[in-house]
Amino acid sequence: MSVVVVTDSSCCIDPEVIDRFDIRVVPLHVVADGRDLREGVDELPDDLSGVTTSGPSPAELTDVYAEALDASDGDGVVAVHLSRLLSGTWDAARHAAEAFGDRIRLVDSQSTAMGLGFAVVEAARAARAGASPAQVYERAVRVAATAKTLLVVDRLDHLRRGGRIGTATALLGTALAMKPVLHIVDGKLVLREKTRTMTKAMAKLVDGVVAEAGEDPLVAVHHRQAPDRARTLAEQLSERLPDGTEVGVSELDAVLGAHVGPGAVGVVVASAATGD
Template sequence: MSVVVVTDSSCCLDPKMAERYDIRIVPLHVISDGRDYREGIDELPEDLSGATTSGPSPAELLEVYTRAFDDSDGDGVVAVHLSRLLSGTWEAAKNAADSFGDRVRLIDSQNTAMGLGFAALEAARAAESGADLDDVYSRAVEVAASGRTLLVVDRLDHLRRGGRIGTATALLGTALAMKPVLHLVDGKLVLREKTRTMTKAMAKLVDGVVAEAGRTPLLAVHHRGAPERAQLLVEQLAERIPDAAELLTCEIDGVLGAHVGPGAIGIVVARR
């Protein structure tokens, strides 16, 4: 067999792509109207405006790690998860991985969405090519470290309620009627710059990604119920970064959708 890669459902990986590279995805949870839904497994309500979210339990992670380790025939597991500053998944993962020693390697991607997904994907491609545990782990670390995520949301109150941004930033977008461009820094979502309109904010997203891209980058455009905005960004990125190794479009669902709200748009860039 070969090293098996595990991640969580915040990665936004297309299920067919995950299946193609045998990436195991642990579901995060959405709690809506008193019911617990597993992202990627259960059908979620369309309206998640009042939903809360939670990470997988240590028992859930242990079950996935155990199966992955067995399927690797002892070659080992690389588990790359969303930022520990955004979720309790990391602590649960440490508890679950303790019994495996160094045969289950954990990585805090300090990211989410395809900032996490690209790290898992490139690690799985390395594993498929025959790389050993050390090399697969190093590949995931390198791609995760290169990931940059930029985001604009229609309303900041979803992020504020979930504790993902501070009250001051939330007020900036509501009381002052601005569209702040946010980004992840060291695993935490913070203000990048201020804009007045969604059009200007989207232009800043593209400019920011172009500045970070380097050669043959990995790109993903994310949206929450805003396919027209996403298509516009895809067209602009294709024109300005024609040598991109990948340019994916991924709709935000479930856990991330509950936090960013309808109309959110974002871009992830990483380096292969």
């Protein structure tokens, strides 16, 4: 067998890719009307207003790590998770991994969505090619370090309630009717710049991605219940990025969607050309 890669359901990876590389995905949780539901496993409500979210428990992670280790025939597991500053998943993963010693290697992607997903997929490619646990780990770390995530939301109160941005930033956007452009820096979601309209904010997303993209970038557009806006963003990016760049479009799943709210759009740009 080969090294098995594990991640969590915030990764936004296409299910076909997950199946192709046998990536193991630990579900995050949505609590709605007193019911604890698992993302990607249980049926979730369309309306996410008022729901709360949580990461997997150490016990859940332990079970998945053990199954992945068995599947690797002892070659080992590399687990790549969303930023420790955005979720308690990392702490739960650290506790779960202690029981396995160095057979489980943990990576904090310092991101989420495809900022996490690109690192996971490239690590899984390396594993499929026969890389050692150390090499798969390094691949994940290096690709994750290249990821840049930019985001615009219709309303900031979803992020404020979840504690993902400060109250001052949320009040600024609400009181002044601003459309702040946010980005992830060192694993934390922070204000990048302020705009007054969604059109200007979208233009800033495109400019930001083009400035960060290399010759052969990995690019993903995400949205929450805003497919037309996402398609427009993808088209604008395709016009300005290097020829042949694939710009994937996907809707954010429930946990991330609950935090960004309807109408949100974001872009992740990363690089697989890390010097290997």
